[in-house]
Amino acid sequence: MKWLAQGTIYPDVIESAASATGKAHVIKSHHNVGGLPKEMKMGLVEPLKELFKDEVRKIGLELGLPYDMLYRHPFPGPGLGVRVLGEVKKEYCDLLRRADAIFIEELRKADLYDKVSQAFTVFLPVRSVGVMGRWS
Incomplete structure (x- = not known):
């Protein structure tokens, strides 16, 4: 080279x-x-x-x-791992890629992608519970 x-x-x-x-x-x-x-x-x-x-x-x-x-939009030089909080695992990165693709697609559909300088998803290693009922 x-x-x-x-x-x-x-x-x-x-x-x-x-x-x-x-x-x-x-x-x-x-x-x-x-x-x-x-x-x-x-x-x-x-x-x-x-x-x-x-x-x-x-x-x-x-x-x-x-x-x-x-x-x-810019992508971090160190890669996708900086958008995973905590331990970086392949399954987390795969999920993050899918979530990011959906998010960016929705921004484009709403004609917002070019109106913001950066938009991205972050993987949070937490589980939450959805509440059904009065507010749904």
Whole structure:
């Protein structure tokens, strides 16, 4: 392998500035900024590193990429596990994927998906009991 390509965008660099310069407070760290060894046996390609998200989307539209791909909500770099509270199990992740798909589908049906910047489900390892009767 000769190259490592990353989707780093300028806000990632800005938010991670302190880790590189030590001159600012870290807003948040990014898995794709400053986490690589100083010397690698491959080149690093970051074609979007100096662009903001709206600029990346504009280029994507010019290239003919699908709107849904360019305007989808962000997904955590560490993966689905950060949306499972407590122990992460395959069955929890499977259930969470199904719940998230239903939630996103309902947002799209109600024409709300593009009106919110993020929407997602979280797996809570608790059981609750539904009450039937007076309020149902």
